[in-house]
Amino acid sequence: MIKNKLIKAQNKVRIPYSPCFSFFISITLTLFFTGCSPSDNKADILVNEERNNSVDVSPELIKTSSVKKLLNYAPTVDGDRQGFWLGGSPPINKRASRIDTYYKMVASNKPNHLLVKLQFEGVTSDDAYITFKALDGAEIAVTQPLKWLLTADAVSEVSFEVKIPETVSYLTLNTSQKGKGSSRAFILEETKHK
Numbered sequence: 001m002i003k004n005k006l007i008k009a010q011n012k013v014r015i016p017y018s019p020c021f022s023f024f025i026s027i028t029l030t031l032f033f034t035g036c037s038p039s040d041n042k043a044d045i046l047v048n049e050e051r052n053n054s055v056d057v058s059p060e061l062i063k064t065s066s067v068k069k070l071l072n073y074a075p076t077v078d079g080d081r082q083g084f085w086l087g088g089s090p091p092i093n094k095r096a097s098r099i100d101t102y103y104k105m106v107a108s109n110k111p112n113h114l115l116v117k118l119q120f121e122g123v124t125s126d127d128a129y130i131t132f133k134a135l136d137g138a139e140i141a142v143t144q145p146l147k148w149l150l151t152a153d154a155v156s157e158v159s160f161e162v163k164i165p166e167t168v169s170y171l172t173l174n175t176s177q178k179g180k181g182s183s184r185a186f187i188l189e190e191t192k193h194k
Contacts, residue, residue, distance in 0.1 A: 086103055087100070099128065099130075101118060105188065114162050114164055115159065115161055116159065116162055118132070123152050123154065126152055127179070128152065128176065129150060131146055133171070135170045136165070138162050138164050140161075144160040162188055
């Protein structure tokens with residue numbers, strides 16, 4: 001008889017812990033802790049719908065907005081280059097961005113310094129930009145931005161000073177337009193007729 005009472009008591013204890021009861025308790029606790037405020041007010045519902053519809057978070061918009069917020073436009077110049085320039089249309093395997101790059105490097109008044117000018121043609125898209133950096137011990141002036149947007153249908157030019165080491169060093173340049181990028185590297189040395 002005592003055994004039967006113990007079995008009945010154990011069965012009563014199991015009932016509240018059934019899967020349905022656990023599910024019901026979890027939903028109830030979730031609503032209690034997170035809050036549940038259904039709105040019967042039609043004006044509130046319309047305002048929430050307008051907020052949800054007015055936000056466009058497409059990846060293209062985020063990428064374009066991010067790039068334009070971070071970068072300044074490179075100064076534009078007329079297309080007539082004075083003096084001796086190298087570059088132009090990149091090699092066939094480097095033409096993805098379709099941006100032609102011309103460069104000129106002349107000795108600065110300071111020892112082991114070069115004045116570098118980069119000129120960009122063939123820009124047709126508003127998303128075009130460039131980035132560059134010095135490698136192998138060369139140093140670009142700290143105040144110089146290393147990323148620039150390029151103006152469509154114009155020739156842009158960036159000038160800066162680089163401190164070069166005694167050994168061979170390089171300037172790498174990345175150009176991007178319409179989602180396609182190209183990269184090139186130039187030896188940091190004075191440009192002369194060869």
